[in-house]
Amino acid sequence: MKLERGSTYENFRDAGCIREVRRPIIDAAYAHKRPGKVPVYAFPLAGSGKGDLYLWFQCDLSPDKSVIACQRWYRNGTPYGKDWYCARTVDGAPVAADFEVDELLSQEGRLVLKSGAVVQEDHRARTNDLLDRPGEACR
Numbered sequence: 001m002k003l004e005r006g007s008t009y010e011n012f013r014d015a016g017c018i019r020e021v022r023r024p025i026i027d028a029a030y031a032h033k034r035p036g037k038v039p040v041y042a043f044p045l046a047g048s049g050k051g052d053l054y055l056w057f058q059c060d061l062s063p064d065k066s067v068i069a070c071q072r073w074y075r076n077g078t079p080y081g082k083d084w085y086c087a088r089t090v091d092g093a094p095v096a097a098d099f100e101v102d103e104l105l106s107q108e109g110r111l112v113l114k115s116g117a118v119v120q121e122d123h124r125a126r127t128n129d130l131l132d133r134p135g136e137a138c139r
Helices: 015-031
Strands: 043-046 054-061 067-073 079-089 119-121
Touching: 015 043, 015 054, 054 079
Parallel strands: none
Antiparallel strands: 043 054, 054 067, 067 079, 079 119
């Protein structure tokens, strides 16, 4: 693997390496003035690496505690839709109501808790944030 100065490419497996690569990205987000459209409780996460260095996120557990919806904004404050996650980790453990996201290990499409547990993505189809098949289980 070859890294160049300023590279945003990462394919690390080790959490320590991922943290060190993403730390300057997250620090840069906090160093810039937060766009007015982004709530003060939103936090930056590394982007997908396809043009977005970072995105602003706000993640909330649904009232029925079945899913986590993460509202996203581009770094300029333009809304970017939502990421949806099941309220359980990939190993099946439930996510606590007071969950905390690890800003350095998480990124768009991959939510990691401070405990190190990865939250399961919700791949159910939605239209205007409503499930297309309401009876379908989170998967």
